[in-house]
Each structure stands twice: as structure tokens, then as C-alpha cells.
Amino acid sequence: MKILIIDDNPAVRSTLNLILADEFDDITASGDPRIIPALLRNGDIDCVILDMNFNSNKLDGSDGLFWLERIKESPNAPAVVVITAFGEIGLAVEAMKLGAEDFVTKPWNNDELIEKLHKAIDRNKKTRIENKAINKAVALEQREHDRQKMTLDEVKMQHIKEVITQCDGNLSAAAERLNINRQTLYNLLKKS
Amino acid sequence: MKILIIDDNPAVRSTLNLILADEFDDITASGDPRIIPALLRNGDIDCVILDMNFNSNKLDGSDGLFWLERIKESPNAPAVVVITAFGEIGLAVEAMKLGAEDFVTKPWNNDELIEKLHKAIDRNKKTRIENKAINKAVALEQREHDRQKMTLDEVKMQHIKEVITQCDGNLSAAAERLNINRQTLYNLLKKS
């Protein structure tokens, strides 16, 4: 389990590092959110702990929301648990809308935080699976659509090849499954 | 656009009714959440405005979360905008996790509320489409799996029927598309 901590407060970073060290395999921490994209591309981060208030001029969390959005752009985005010192309800709702898995206010309870991180990772895993399902749906639909344009012979050959693959190349078995003569299967394979 | 208001405060109900009357076609309001399942089964509600605090003994919103969960059980659930007098951040986050589209605290701004309702309905529409895509993926995968067990003749006939349907029953056109003789198509149809 790899965790990425983004918080501009060094004290928070070291505390989190200490608390989470036993629970997670790999912890990276930084005060600069600009390294997020590079880290996400490289390492397979499971969860990001993202602070909402970086520079003290902007305390409305808009910076944090910006980076949350960047993290969640990818369909394989990691889980994100947002953390903030100023528990504003509108910010929490916006963060959740943008796909954050959970929202924690400082000061936090250590055990609760760990539990929330685990749950966030689980939750995120589910949404990733859903995303995959959606992509698969698109692909299958395309295939279905293509098939409708195919010649009868093309459909026959495609199915034959699939069954042969399924039978590990055993032509006799494939012919039996297809309910055609073995020689017929030979002829068809010769033709194509 | 049909809105369902669930709030135990009659004053809130009538106020909301008044505010939203111009904006939405059909508004139903009730103080009793127990009618929710029946209403959802019957009418095609687009959005539920759900109060979190019904009886004054439980102010933690757990009642509201319970009903939110009931509403969101169905894959075709309406949008839900949660409303509460006690803006507790944990409650907001839980509501969002359970699939609420937005979270509003009393007292609200009328224009903002209306905008949030519209956005919630849009947002919900998208998730419904995603749900449909997931269901379709499951169905198509099943079909793909079934096809692999099919006889060559069965696959042929299934494809033929699909193409005929696609050609609106025009057999000549279907035969041409399938790249087989018209009479062959006749013969195959007679056999099955």
C-alpha cells in the first residue's frame, strides 16, 4: 500500500509519516502539490492525503480542489482523503463531488484516520472496477455493432476461430462443439 | 421535472413549495419519510429534497441517512439534495458517500437552491447512464460467453436474424449484406 501525503506543514507531514509507517508499505510526503502529476504517472499510489490549504492567502480550499481535480482526472486515479484545518461544509461537499473518498478535519483521531484510509482505498477500488466495466461496455458495444455489418462467412470464421482457441487448438473437439464435420472444419480453415 | 420534498417542518414545506412552484412542474411534499418508497415506485421523481432531522430526539441525521440509503438503493434512483439545519461536516460527507448529489444548510439562498437542484438532476442523470452502461456490460459479457458455447448453425442463424431485423425484414437486402444467395437465405429460414 503506497500513500502520498501532500501538506505544506512539515510538522503534519512528519506526524503522518510516523503514524502511518506501521500500517502502509511506502509513504511519500511533500509540501509541494506540483509534484503530484509526476508521482502519479510513476508510482502506483493507492491513496493521496491531500491538504486543502497550501498558502495562507487562500484559505477557501480552492487550491486543494484544483489539485483534487487534477488527481481525479485519470480513470485509474488513486483514492484521495482530503484533510483540512478549516472544516467548512461547502468545501467538504465540493471535495466529495469531485471524487474524494473521504474528508478529515484537523485535529484528527489517528485510528479513525487509518480506518478511513483503508476504506477510501477499498471504495476507490470499486469505482475503478466500475470504470473498467464502462470501458468494456463501450468496447463490446462497438464489437456488437461491427458484427452486424459482417458477412455470414465472416461471422462463421470468427466464431470458428474463437471455438478453436477455446479448445486449445484441438480441431476434432472444436468440430464436435461446432456440430460440423471435421473435414468441413478443415476445408473452412484452408479457404481463409 | 418532479420534485419530492421530505421535511417534518410544515413551514419549510410550504416555503419550498412556494419557491419552487415556478421552476418545477410537479411538487409533492410530505413530513413523513415512510411514504418515500411508494412514491418512488409510482411517480417518476427527478429529485428528492430530503431533510436530515425528522424527530427532535435524534439530531445526528442518522434517520435522514437511513432514508437517503433507501432512496439510493435502486439503480434508477432520483437525485437527492440533502437539507439540514445543523451543518455537521461528518454528516455532509456521509450523505455524499451514500450518493446524495448535494448538501444544503438552512437557511438557504433560494436562487442557489434552485441551481443546486438543477445541477443535482443533471449529475444524477449522468450516474444513471453510467449504471446502465455497467448493466449493459454485464449483459453483453454474458451473451459473449453464451455465444462461445453455440453451434456453428446457431451462430449463423442468430446473425442472420439480426441482419434481417436490421434490414427491416427485407430478405433480399439481408441476403446481399450477408453475402449469400437469396434462396439460401430462404432455405435456412425454412429449416429453423
Added chain:
DNA sequence: GAATTTTGTCTAAAATTTAGACACACTGTC
């Protein structure tokens, strides 16, 4: 290494597919 299965090939009969032709029904146009 013996037994079983699969492969590649052949034959001749059975079945299917094909092009072409014909009458008929249906459609929209003039």
C-alpha cells in the same frame, strides 16, 4: 512403450448453394 487420440488425406454419396428464370404482389409516380 503401449494405448488412445488427433491429424491429414482420400472417396463417393448426400446435401446445400448457386445463378438464372418466372409469375405475382406491392409501392409510389405520372
Added chain:
DNA sequence: GACAGTGTGTCTAAATTTTAGACAAAATTC
């Protein structure tokens, strides 16, 4: 209403494909 154009249902005879059965060689299974 006549007309051209298209789809349907049916027929024939030739071309093609499929089939069962047989056989030896190769591959596999135990």
C-alpha cells in the same frame, strides 16, 4: 388506371460443399 421498380415465392439444373467412413502417420496420454 397504367407504369416502372422492387420484393416475394417457387422452380431447375449445375456447381459446390458437407458428410460418413476409411486409412496411415503423428502426437498425446497414461
